[in-house]
Amino acid sequence: MAMATHATRPVRALLAISWPLIATYSLQAVIGLTDTWFAARISAEALAGLGAQSFLNLAVFVGLGGVAFAVQVPVAQAVGAGQAQAARAWLPAALLAAAFTLPCFLALAWAGPGLFALWQLPAESTAQAVQYWQPRMAGGVSVVLLFAVSSYLAGQGRTLAGLGANLAAAAANVPLNQWLIFDAGLGLAGSAHASTLANLVGVAVGLGLLAREGWSVSFTALAARTVELWRTGLPIGVAAAADVLAMAVFQLMMSRIGPAEGAATLLLLSLTGLAFWPALGLATGSATLVGHAVGACQPQQVGPLVRTSLWLMAGWMALVGAAMALAGPNLLAWLSGTSGDTGPGSQAALALATSLIGLVAAYQVLDAVNLGSAFALRGLGDVRWASAANTVGSLLLFLPLAAWLSFDSLGARIPALGWGAWGGWSAVALLSALLAAAFGARLRHVLQALEAVSPARRPA
Structure with a gap:
């Protein structure tokens, strides 16, 4: 008990x-x-x-x-x-x-x-x-x-x-x-x-x-x-600005491929906001509680707090993702105002968004790990590493990868895969997996270092 x-x-x-x-x-x-x-x-x-x-x-x-x-x-x-x-x-x-x-x-x-x-x-x-x-x-x-x-x-x-x-x-x-x-x-x-x-x-x-x-x-x-x-x-x-700008450029990339890809991406980004804002609230709250524990010189409380916040955020993202996968087609149709008598462009955007919704729902669980780990590191005072990793990942890894997977070519001499919106959202998922692994490793390292400090050596 x-x-x-x-x-x-x-x-x-x-x-x-x-x-x-x-x-x-x-x-x-x-x-x-x-x-x-x-x-x-x-x-x-x-x-x-x-x-x-x-x-x-x-x-x-x-x-x-x-x-x-x-x-x-x-x-x-x-x-x-x-x-x-x-x-x-x-x-x-x-x-x-x-x-x-x-x-x-x-x-x-x-x-x-x-x-x-x-x-x-x-x-x-x-x-x-x-x-x-x-x-x-x-x-x-x-x-x-x-x-x-x-x-x-x-x-x-x-x-x-x-x-x-x-x-x-x-x-x-x-x-x-x-x-x-x-x-x-x-x-x-x-x-x-x-x-x-x-x-x-x-x-x-x-x-x-x-x-x-x-x-x-x-x-x-x-x-x-x-x-x-x-x-x-x-x-x-x-790091926050890089995140926003990366998603802005990603939206422009998809719009450049075609109106269906651009519209489908906008619809999917609107849906992911339903999962993101509550997760951000939990992440911010966890940073405060971690900061309280660090200030009180009680490192034994930090690990349970961080793990609990990650499980809550991942659980919330998984729940919203499951709801998106189940109710996604109807929800997307409502968001887009698409009905049976609309033009082929709207129908194409809805069909593409519906086909992508499973991938989008799945990657959000990884995104919860990234978000929760970044804010936990912030609460621990480890700001620069998390910010640098997020900035490099968003601007130097994600955008080139998304372009390579999405477009038919990146110039006269640079071939690309040309997977369209599937390529762009696959880049989102791959970046989330990479950052989840990196943030998880960094967080474990910082927590182990914190717990290794004996009470006698902690500041009063």
Whole structure:
């Protein structure tokens, strides 16, 4: 009985800390849908302009947001060590690190016209993309500030408070869109301004929930912590941005092969999001609990926590994968709006997506191992190795492999296999298997090294 009780504790702890994170991450999808809904009511060109920069937009936010995500681990370790004042000292540093991203965002805003000229979109779509991009980037620091507050709260284990801050932002986004797009007549630029203001509402709510905490930090300590967040956060951001950009290029590859391949890939990516967001919430929660255990100098708790999180994530991915395999054809038809009287192009996309759904469902279990291992390593403070492995895997291995398997040729003298979408998604599965093996080996090595440290040698 004692063993059963001990075994259930990590599960309960993970679910308790993770469900608000799952809801918080899901809210990001809701905010994106809100912007899409409003853009569609401006014009088709506005919707095309918004879509043209959506992946790049996300890559910038997660790339620069790494300096904010990084605060979760030192806060979690300080909380685990019972050093409440040291934990609180990280919030000003996180806010300052986020503020220092402002010049990067302003430079990206200024570069918008030249950047989207390279896309060779229709003139009106390019104009709409720039109209959204420039104010969105100019206010992009608000996104990183909200990341900083949410990550700080996650490190403390106060994930419900983080959910409250993000709920406030999502709720404010709707009336702000209506007011700035239509009432103020700003068009798609109004949607960008609305997102910035909504994020600032979320930041204000989050800081309001922390108002009772006192922050007394010397300038030297503040500067040192800010530099540390940039040092550890940049690899996190680069890896996340590489992931997003790799999937954006993958989508473009499939679209280049043909409309059926492009549409089928978009449908399948939409389905995988159903599995990804809850798994990301569990992974983030596990990083906090691992950080607490490390800070408390209780390495014996880390292994069970990590194994439990991996089993939960893999189980969730397997469950969603089984549901996709069983209900996939009907779900894909509903997502695509495809019926018996639609054109042959839509039917071809649906047929291709349906044929691929088993492969996509299977690889997600491996993806759960990658995600869970990366966040466990983050909680253990092993950030650079995981970030480097993910970046190299996404950009230097996956993209060339996907191109070789998918296209008929890579140039006049470079033959390729030409498997189409099957080749592209096979590359996704192969990369997931390779990273799962690499991350698993690295995690075992770090855990063994941690458990080998005797209590007498651990820091007080």
